Amino acid sequence: MKITTEAGERHVLAITVDNEAGVLAKITGLFTARGYNIESLTVADISSDHALSRITIVTNGPPxxxxxxxxxxxxxxPVHRVVDLNDAGEAHVEREIALVKVAGTGDKRIEALRMADVFRAKVVDTTLSSFIFEITGTSDKVDRFIALMRECGLVEVGRTGVVAIARGPEAL
Amino acid sequence: MTEMSGADMVVQALVDLGVDTVFGYPGGAVLPIYDALYKHPTIKHILVRHEQAATHAAEGYARSTGKPGVVLVTSGPGATNAVTGITDALLDSIPMVVLTGQVPTTLIGTDAFQECDTVGITRHCTKHNYLVMDPDRLGPIMHEAFHIATHGRPGPVVIDIPKNVQVATGTYSVPEFIQHNSYRPQVEPDADAIAQAIDMIAAAERPIFYTGGGVINAGPDASAALRQLVSLTGAPITSTLMGLGAFPADDPKWLGMLGMHGTYESNMAMNRADLIIAVGARFDDRVTGRLDAFAPEAKKIHIDIDRSSINKIVPVDLAVVGDAGRALDALIAAWQAKGHKARDLGEWWRRIDGWRATRCLDFPEKKEPDADIMPQRAVKALFDATRGRDPIITTEVGQHQMWAAQHFGFSAPNRWLTSGGLGTMGYGFPAAVGAQIATPNRLVICIAGEASLQMNIQEMGTVSQYRLPVKIFILNNEWMGMVRQWQELTYESRYSNSYSDSLPDFVKLADAYGWTGLRIDTLGQLEEGIAKMIDTPGPVIVDCRVAKLANCFPMIPSGAAHTDMILQPSDVTGTMDDEAKALV
Structure with missing residues (x-):
């Protein structure tokens, strides 16, 4: 007997929750307990009184x-609201930041800098033999930049995961 | 607003919340609360013999009264022993509040004596849980916890209270009005959805009501409303294991339980229906059988208080989110307002009567007085002997549970206490203790298997201590019968570890605890033995020896459709393919 899984689609969920101990564990635990996927997860406090956090989860599954x-x-x-930003009519903007460290000298170093310029990545630190680039964009763009940097002496990557927000004047 | 110790706040909150009974077991990390309870004038503490039993007793108390059950246990092993009962309450939607002691806040995280991460361990088996770090928060959290346990879909809530928080003083405050800032379950059904539902019901040619534990949880009025709606529409009704009692079993519209060990007529009617009205039921795998063959011709209306139950397993045509009782009331009002009359469902009923004619619950038996007792006969005799006494029946888990569900007729809610979702062996006896505490003058009988009973048999001491007249009726076949039945169905009768070896002498055990012990060996002794059990004051254990190899039919084997029921033992083939073997 073989175990099969169904093909899924990518969805970005924006979740507002009480900013209290254990909430993140409750949410990630729900995903593991029920066998759902997490592609990325970001969380930060978003209210002036520190009472609310916003969690953005990128997940994958059949509708x-x-x-x-x-x-x-x-x-x-503790969950206040859950919004599927991929719902019909809910166009949204997604961004992710990566810090990308590239080490090397000579041609590779010049090539890295040139490609960073094409991707509008900023140099946030440099030594004689390394750069740290900051790149912001969709996950696709970040993926492509990192793939190119692999050819130019990539040594380390840190990514934030996706934050996303719906277009238009309305709030969540 | 009064200054008092955390322990006093816990007790004050229990009083303010109308709690009269706490099931628990003391230990180091809850000593301050136990001291505050010492000789308390209104709160009765029931000392169990194992923390798991405290949780099941609280479930029995809750299920028989509709009020939340309350548990008090210590940190570490006290809390981990309670986890099974907490999970059981989660799966069966039983309102329960569990207070656990915890090591002082200064020691949390140091692997202190009897420390465990209670909120971490119970995070996914509770509806919600709290770790209280400040005594000033105890009052609001206690009140909020009871609110959450009892509102929306009921469930267990754990409050973990470090010992120094119990000793420290603070201000006890009671929230005037509990409106949780994020938890606001939808109780009132949507009027448009109700109107649509009524049109669908009025138009259906082959409708069936499929109801579950949600109707019981919605209170006795919901059961009354269900009866009225079924009568108005003239439609047949079936129910899950958890929903038994919401509709009277002696009504001609009752088809019996559905699902794996349900009746042939209820499963066939579900399969051939053109409309299923699901009320407070969640399309559990024990109910649906093979999903791609489940009710292929039916439109489905699903009434449930938990939106996540809708479309979870079976996609439905119309969802009504709300309390089952309110939804049933709204359906009745809409039916009457639109002036609907019950359709002529004669053709549908004729087909149902055809399925009924298989008499699927009949079983072969010998009638001689010295014959072996068929377990089904024992349940029927118990039912006959207790008619008119309105008993509360609890069960353990296994064949005896299914036989009880099939052959004991319930006519009112809150009389049938069983572990449906989690299927916890060891549930029934402590649940009977809880039900007996809640209703001291009622006849409470635990129908048990000899294997399940041993999982919490230590509670005989609790029963003796509080002089509870609980009756345990063991269908003793010397096997973990349901395990053996599956081994016969699937593994060519290779009985791996399913024999109940080295059983105690239950009659002598009764004697040891100061109970009355009775033994029934043959059919001729059955009625008299049951009568003696009922007439004997105080606790009684009946070791009813039943036919050892009887199996529970009808049955939908795993992976099969409603239409592929095994009706009798001769239909069993003894093997299954891997896909079927892999299903639970």
Missing amino acids: PIIDQIIAQLDRLV
Whole structure:
């Protein structure tokens, strides 16, 4: 007997939660307990009184599972709202930041700098034999930049994961 | 606003919340609360013999009264022993609040004596949990916890209280009005959805009600409303294991339980229906059988208080999120407002009567007085002997549980206490203790298997201590019967570890605890033995020896459709393919 899994689609969920101990564990635990995927997760306090946090989760699954993930998140006691930013009519903007360290000298160093310029990556630190670039964009763009840097002496990457927000004047 | 110790706040909050009974077991990290409870005038503490039993007793208390069950245990092993019962309450949506002691805040995280990460361990088996770090928060958290445990879909809530928080003083405050800032379950059903549902019900030619534990949780009025709606529409009704009692079993519209060990008529009716009205039921795998063959011709209306239950397993045509009772009331009002009359469902009922004619719950038996007792006969005799006494029946988990569900007829809610979702062996006896504490004058009987009973048999001491007249009726076949049945179905009767070896003499055990012990060996002794059990004051254990190799039918084997029921033992083939073997 073989175990099969269904093909999924990528969804970005924006979740507002009470900023209290254990909330993140509750949410990530829900994903592991029910076998859902997390591609990336970001979380930070977003209110002036530090009462609310916003979590952005990029997940993957067939549409009924995505619907189930939203319903399961929504019933957790500390969860205020769950919005699927990929819902029809909910165009959104996604950004991710990566810090990319490249080491090397000579041609490779020049090539790295030239490509960083094309990608509008900023140099945030340099030594005689290294750069740290800061790149902001969609995950795709960050992926492509990192792939190119692999050819130019990439030694270390740190990524934030995706934050996303719906277009238009309305708030979540 | 009064200054008092954390322990006093816990007790004050229990009083303010109307709690009369706490099931618990003391230990180092809860001593301050136990001291505050010492000789308390209104809160009765029931000392169990194992923390798991405290949680099941609290479930029994909750299920028989509709009020939340309350548990008090110590840190570390006290809390981990409670985890099974907490999970059981989560799966069966039982309102429960569990207070656990914790090591002082200064020692948390140091692997202190009897320390465990209680909130971490219970995070995914509770509806919500709290670690209280400040005594000033105890009042609001206690009140909020009871609110969460009892509102929306009920469930267990854990409050972990470090010992220094119990000793320190603070201000006890009671929130005037609990409106949790994020938890606000939808209780009132949407009016448009109700209107649509009524039109669908009125138009259906082959409708069926499929109801579950949500109707019981919605209170006795919801059961009354269900009866009225079924009567108005003239439709047949079936229910899950957890929903038994919401609709009277002696009503001609009752088809019996559905699902794996449900009746042939209820499963066939689900399969052939053109409309299923699911109320407070969650399309569990024990109910649906093979999913791609589940109710292929039916439109489905799903009424549930938990939105995540909707479309979780079976996609439905119309969702009604809300309390089952309110939704049923709204459906009745809409039916009457639109002036609907029950359709002629004669053709549908004729088909159902055809399925009923298989008499799927009949079983072969010998009638001689010295014959072996068929376990089904024992349950039927128990039912007959207790008619009119309105007993509360609890069960353990296994064949005896299914036989009880099939052959004991319930006519009112809150009389049937069983572990459905988690299927916890060891549930039934402590649940009977909880139910007996809640209703001291009722006849409470635990229908048990000899294997399950041993999982919490230590509670005989609790029963003796509080002089509870609990009756345990063991269907003793010397096997973990359901395990053996699956081994016969799937593994060519290779009985790997399913024999109940080295059983105690239950009659002598009864004697040792100061109970009355009875033994029933043959059919001729059955009625008299049951009568003696009922008439004997105080706790009684009945070791009813039943036919050893009887199996529970009808049955939908794993991976099969509603239409592929095994009706009798001769239908068993003894093997299964890997896909079916892999299903639970």
